[in-house]
Amino acid sequence: MQHALEQLAIVMVHTSHPGNIGSAARAMKTMGLHDLRLVCPTRFNSPETRALASGADDILEQAQHFDTLPAALADRQRVIGTSARAERSLRWPQMNARQCGEFVVSQSPPQKTAIVFGRERTGLTNKELEYCQSLVHIPMAFDFFSLNIAAAIQIVCYECMMSARTQIPAEAGPAPDTRQEPAATTENLESFYQHLEQALIDVRYLDPDNPRLLMRRLRRLFGRTLLSQSEINILRGMLSAFQGRKFTSRSS
Amino acid sequence: MQHALEQLAIVMVHTSHPGNIGSAARAMKTMGLHDLRLVCPTRFNSPETRALASGADDILEQAQHFDTLPAALADRQRVIGTSARAERSLRWPQMNARQCGEFVVSQSPPQKTAIVFGRERTGLTNKELEYCQSLVHIPMAFDFFSLNIAAAIQIVCYECMMSARTQIPAEAGPAPDTRQEPAATTENLESFYQHLEQALIDVRYLDPDNPRLLMRRLRRLFGRTLLSQSEINILRGMLSAFQGRKFTSRSS
Numbered sequence: 001m002q003h004a005l006e007q008l009a010i011v012m013v014h015t016s017h018p019g020n021i022g023s024a025a026r027a028m029k030t031m032g033l034h035d036l037r038l039v040c041p042t043r044f045n046s047p048e049t050r051a052l053a054s055g056a057d058d059i060l061e062q063a064q065h066f067d068t069l070p071a072a073l074a075d076r077q078r079v080i081g082t083s084a085r086a087e088r089s090l091r092w093p094q095m096n097a098r099q100c101g102e103f104v105v106s107q108s109p110p111q112k113t114a115i116v117f118g119r120e121r122t123g124l125t126n127k128e129l130e131y132c133q134s135l136v137h138i139p140m141a142f143d144f145f146s147l148n149i150a151a152a153i154q155i156v157c158y159e160c161m162m163s164a165r166t167q168i169p170a171e172a173g174p175a176p177d178t179r180q181e182p183a184a185t186t187e188n189l190e191s192f193y194q195h196l197e198q199a200l201i202d203v204r205y206l207d208p209d210n211p212r213l214l215m216r217r218l219r220r221l222f223g224r225t226l227l228s229q230s231e232i233n234i235l236r237g238m239l240s241a242f243q244g245r246k247f248t249s250r251s252s
Numbered sequence: 253m254q255h256a257l258e259q260l261a262i263v264m265v266h267t268s269h270p271g272n273i274g275s276a277a278r279a280m281k282t283m284g285l286h287d288l289r290l291v292c293p294t295r296f297n298s299p300e301t302r303a304l305a306s307g308a309d310d311i312l313e314q315a316q317h318f319d320t321l322p323a324a325l326a327d328r329q330r331v332i333g334t335s336a337r338a339e340r341s342l343r344w345p346q347m348n349a350r351q352c353g354e355f356v357v358s359q360s361p362p363q364k365t366a367i368v369f370g371r372e373r374t375g376l377t378n379k380e381l382e383y384c385q386s387l388v389h390i391p392m393a394f395d396f397f398s399l400n401i402a403a404a405i406q407i408v409c410y411e412c413m414m415s416a417r418t419q420i421p422a423e424a425g426p427a428p429d430t431r432q433e434p435a436a437t438t439e440n441l442e443s444f445y446q447h448l449e450q451a452l453i454d455v456r457y458l459d460p461d462n463p464r465l466l467m468r469r470l471r472r473l474f475g476r477t478l479l480s481q482s483e484i485n486i487l488r489g490m491l492s493a494f495q496g497r498k499f500t501s502r503s504s
Contacts, residue, residue: 005393023400023403026399026400026403027399027400027403029393029394029397030392030393030394030397030398030399030403031392031393032392032393032394033393052400054400055397055398098414138410139413139414139417140282140283140284140413141257141281141282141283141284141285141413142281142282142284145281145282145307146282146307147278147282147406148275148278148279148304148306150403151275151278151279151282151402151403151406154399154403154406154407155406155407155410158390158407161391161392161393162350162391165391199494200490200493203493203494203496204493205489205490205493205494214486217483217486218486221477221479221483221486222477224476224477224478225473225474225476225477226476227473231469231473234466234469234470234473235473237457238452238457241452241455241456241457242451242455242457242494244455
């Protein structure tokens with residue numbers, strides 16, 4: 001599936017600010033893309049470009065320069081244009097960034113694909129859009145506002161990479177508990193609760209004749225936290241200290 | 253669901269480059285966030301900041317400035333730290349950016365949440381991470397490379413906004429939380445940790461001259477459990493009882 005990302009080119013058309021090209025190179029590199037194509041940038045080789053590329057100099061050095069968009073797209077099998085708004089036109093199939101990532105990665109066999117980004121202020125012309133088979137837009141909270149072009153490239157590359165990764169065994173679930181320490185057993189826990197209850201009775205915080213819901217609330221609190229055995233030992237050590245005693249953990 | 257985004261603050265700690273603050277403001281605005289908090293930026297009010305904010309001047313003007321991270325987090329009920337790598341530590345529950353977006357939006361009722369971004373080069377310190385209950389990382393193609401901070405903020409805000417749009421009542425997220433009690437704020441928690449530390453010093457369980465990792469371990473333990481305000485009151489009442497004093501919760 002990495003293959004799909006290797007087949008994917010980012011094309012920047014008439015970019016005005018050299019810093020945006022550097023930021024775009026960095027954005028691509030973080031997500032595993034390397035084929036950057038530049039159509040008539042206003043300026044390219046400025047210190048700002050390299051400063052913002054920040055380690056993605058290889059992408060800049062290998063970037064190909066073209067005089068026209070069709071030249072930049074010559075070897076491409078699929079061309080996706082970017083549009084600031086979803087509703088710009090009904091003439092092209094529309095995707096949002098997530099759907100675009102899925103589309104790019106799911107092509108079988110992988111197709112040589114380009115995603116084309118237009119000018120900072122005005123985007124792609126209608127003539128340039130004619131080279132595209134579909135359009136991608138990035139959902140935003142406000143339709144009247146616009147993303148920086150490097151930020152847009154970052155999100156689109158991120159979605160392609162995320163889509164490529166989902167084919168790979170997922171890295172981490174929603175992460176309930178990744179600790180490696182052995183979890184407390186019920187026996188550990190019950191001993192702790194008994195110890196806690198006794199300590200609270202000792203200091204008259206808990207009245208055994210009128211316990212109300214205190215222990216139930218504390219069980220709920222500590223029950224949520226999935227204590228480890230060594231944490232139980234710490235907590236019981238604290239309780240013993242409060243009681244003026246020494247706690248020695250039983251080696252179970 | 254938009255409500256969740258309104259409850260979400262982005263905290264930038266010791267940001268070096270003023271341009272990154274401007275880009276972050278623009279990134280937030282595109283995705284419908286507006287609560288930006290700055291902890292000791294090296295420079296803030298530069299022409300570059302405003303140029304890169306590009307229409308998000310309102311976010312910059314309303315941005316709050318703080319001298320310390322705990323001050324910036326005082327009113328927050330959930331704090332998520334950012335980490336460059338998934339494997340940085342197993343001590344916190346980990347989420348990727350997409351899971352983070354789902355978590356933020358699916359909190360019911362919505363919680364006052366902060367996502368904390370560290371220094372450009374070095375991220376968050378271990379001490380700063382202690383204020384966080386979970387960590388988010390952005391998957392990348394190369395673990396040895398890093399995202400620009402504004403690009404990272406862009407992706408995280410994008411994922412939150414995407415999650416708010418899909419409005420799926422997600423069951424995902426660290427530690428399913430079905431309680432209706434108001435969650436403790438960072439201020440509540442910090443007062444509790446101070447109280448706990450003092451109580452442990454009083455009974456000589458904790459040696460202030462050689463504290464080792466005890467408080468860090470206890471922060472981790474209680475950080476996982478997502479304490480409510482009334483549970484904090486119970487715990488502090490217990491501590492006061494152990495200390496032989498009465499604890500009266502501040503009404504606030």
